[in-house]
C-alpha cells in the first residue's frame with residue numbers, strides 16, 4: 111500500500127469492489143486513542159473487563175495489538191455449490207435450531223437449518239447449547255466448517271457469526287488471528303478490533319509526510335487498518351513495514367540522542383601521555399597482532415584521546431585476542447597517569463585476568479591489583495590503600511567493586527569483560543556508579559568486551575548507545591573447533607574417543623542443559639545424574655567433577671579450579687562454563703541435548719576447548735523436534751564463524767536466544783522483528799542519522815510529533831530495571 115492507494119474498506123463495506131471510499135469520519139484527536147475501552151460505545155462492559163485483564167485498556171492498546179497471523183478464508187459459497195470434504199464458508203438464513211441429546215454421555219449437538227437462494231444446509235455445533243437460545247429464526251449467518259455430503263448437506267461449524275447485510279469478520283477473507291489468552295480468546299480480540307476500527311484515524315502520525323513519501327509507506331491510520339482488515343497479503347506486509355520502520359526509527363533516534371547527551375554531559379580525561387608503555391608491551395609480545403586487533407586498538411586509542419567519555423563495545427569471539435587490546439588501552443591510561451579498572455562477572459575470572467594481565471603488562475612495569483571478596487582483611491586494606499593513593503595503575507575485580515566504596519582518585523578507564531547481558535538502562539547505571547567512583551567530576555572511559563558475536567541488527571538496537579568494534583577471525587594458527595553432531599548409536603564411540611584423549615593427557619567437558627532431575631523445565635539430561643552415571647559407567651576409571659549454578663560459590667569454584675589444575679579428567683557441568691573458564695588442556699566437549707541451547711550459546715560453549723596447542727573436538731547430541739532445530743545444529747557443524755551463526759540464530763529464534771531474556775525484553779520491539787526487518791532497521795538507522803544532522807533537537811515543525819515519540823522511548827530506555 112502506498113500513499114496514493116485507496117484506504118481499506120471498513121467493515122460492512124461491500125467486498126465486490128463497489129465500495130467507493132470511506133464515509134466521512136470525524137478526525138478525532140489523540141484523546142480518542144487514549145479512550146478507555148470501558149467508555150467506548152461499541153464495546154460491551156464484559157468485553158472491556160476481559161480486555162483490561164489482558165492488558166488492553168484503551169482504544170490505542172487494541173489498535174496496537176496486531177495479529178500474529180491470518181487465516182485465508184475464501185469468500186462465501188452458495189449452499190448448492192458447497193463441496194463435500196472441504197472447509198468452506200456459506201452465508202444463509204436460520205430457519206430453525208434445536209439441541210439434540212446423543213447416546214454418548216456429555217455430548218450434545220446443536221443442529222440448525224440454514225437456507226439461501228440455492229438450497230438448504232444443516233449446520234452442526236458440539237456442546238454449545240446456548241446457541242439455540244442466542245440465535246433466532248431469520249438471522250443471517252455466516253458459517254465456516256467442513257462440509258459433509260447428504261441431503262441436505264451438513265457442516266460441522268468451526269466459526270460462525272451473525273451478519274446484518276455487512277461482510278463477515280470471522281469467517282471470510284483474511285481473518286486475523288490475534289495473540290489472546292484464557293480470559294480473552296483471539297476471537298474476542300477480533301471483536302474488539304472490529305468495535306474500535308473506526309478509531310484508527312486517531313493514531314498519531316509521527317512520520318513526516320516527506321519521509322513516508324520517499325519510502326512509499328502508508329499513513330499510520332492506513333497501516334493499522336491494513337493490519338486489522340487486510341484485503342490481501344500485500345496490505346499486511348505494507349502495514350507491518352510501516353509500523354516496524356516507525357518503531358525502529360524512533361528507537362534509533364532515541365539511542366542517538368542518548369549517546370549525544372551522555373557524551374556532552376560530562377568531560378572525560380584525555381588519555382594522551384605518550385606511547386612508551388604501549389611500545390614496551392608490544393615489543394614483548396611473542397606474536398604479531400592481527401589486522402582486526404590493530405583496527406580495534408586504533409579505534410579505542412582515538413576514543414581515549416578525546417575529552418568525552420568513550421562508550422565502546424569490543425566484540426570478538428573467544429580466542430580472538432581481546433585481552434591484549436584491553437591491555438594496550440590500560441597502558442594508554444597509565445601513560446597519562448590515570449588508573450584503570452577491569453570488571454568481570456566472577457571471582458574465578460578475576461583471578462584469571464589478573465594473571466594474564468600481569469604477564470602482558472610486566473614489560474611496562476604495570477602490576478594489576480586483584481580485589482575480591484576472598485582476600486583476607488588486612489591484605490585487602492593494603493590493596494585498597496594502593497588504589498586510593500593512586501599507586502595501583504590497574505585494579506581487577508567483580509562488579510562488587512562498584513558498590514563497595516572503593517575510592518579511585520584517578521579512574522580514567524573501566525573495562526567490563528564478558529558482560530553482554532546488559533541493557534541500556536544497566537549501562538547507564540554503571541556509568542553513574544563509575545562516575546561516582548572517580549569523584550572529581552571527570553567521567554571514566556568505558557569499554558565493554560564480549561565474546562558473543564552480535565549481529566548488526568542487535569548492535570544497532572540493544573547496543574545502540576555504544577560504538578562497536580569487532581575483531582573478526584582468529585589469530586593465525588588457531589583452528590575452529592571441529593564439531594560433529596552424532597546420533598545416540600555413536601555414543602560409545604564418542605566415549606571411547608574421549609577416553610583415548612584423556613589417556614593422552616587431555617581433559618573433557620560434558621555439558622548438560624539442566625542441574626537436577628527435579629528442575630521445573632521440560633527435561634533433558636541433568637548434570638547431577640549424568641556425572642553419577644559417567645563416574646559409574648563409561649568413565650569409571652577416570653576422575654569426574656561436577657560444576658553447576660546450584661552449587662555454593664565455593665564448591666563451584668573448587669570444582670572448576672580442580673579441573674583447571676588438571677586434577678579432574680572430566681568436568682560435567684551446566685552452562686556455568688560458558689563464561690570464560692580457560693583450560694587450555696581441554697580438547698573434548700560433549701554437549702547433551704544440544705537442541706535445548708541457543709546456537710550462539712553452543713558456539714560459545716565449544717570455544718572452551720582446543721584453546722591450547724591441541725585441536726578441539728565438540729561432540730553434539732540432540733534430537734531437535736523441529737526443522738529449525740535441525741537447521742541450527744546442522745549450521746553449527748558447518749561453520750565456525752560466530753558472526754555467521756549469530757545472524758542465523760537471530761533469524762531462526764529471535765533476539766532472546768542471543769542476549770538472554772532480560773535484555774531481549776528490554777528491546778521491547780512491538781512491531782519489528784530483528785531477524786526479519788533488517789532492511790527496515792538499516793533504513794531507519796540511516797534516516798535517523800540524516801534527521802538529526804538537519805535538525806539536531808528535533809524542533810522543526812514536521813518533527814514535533816516524532817520528537818515526542820522519541821522522548822517517550824528515551825524515558826522507557828533509561829528507566830532503571832530490576833535485575
Ligand code: ADP
Nearest residue numbers: 397398399400427428429430431432433434585
Ligand atoms: P579472548 O578474545 O577470548 O579474550 P584472549 O585475549 O584470551 O582471547 O586470547 C586468546 C589467546 O590467543 C591468548 O593465549 C593470546 O595470547 C593469544 N593471542 C592473542 N592475539 C594473538 C595473535 N595476534 N596471534 C597469536 N596469538 C594471539
Ligand code: MG
Nearest residue numbers: 432433527690
Ligand atoms: Mg577474554
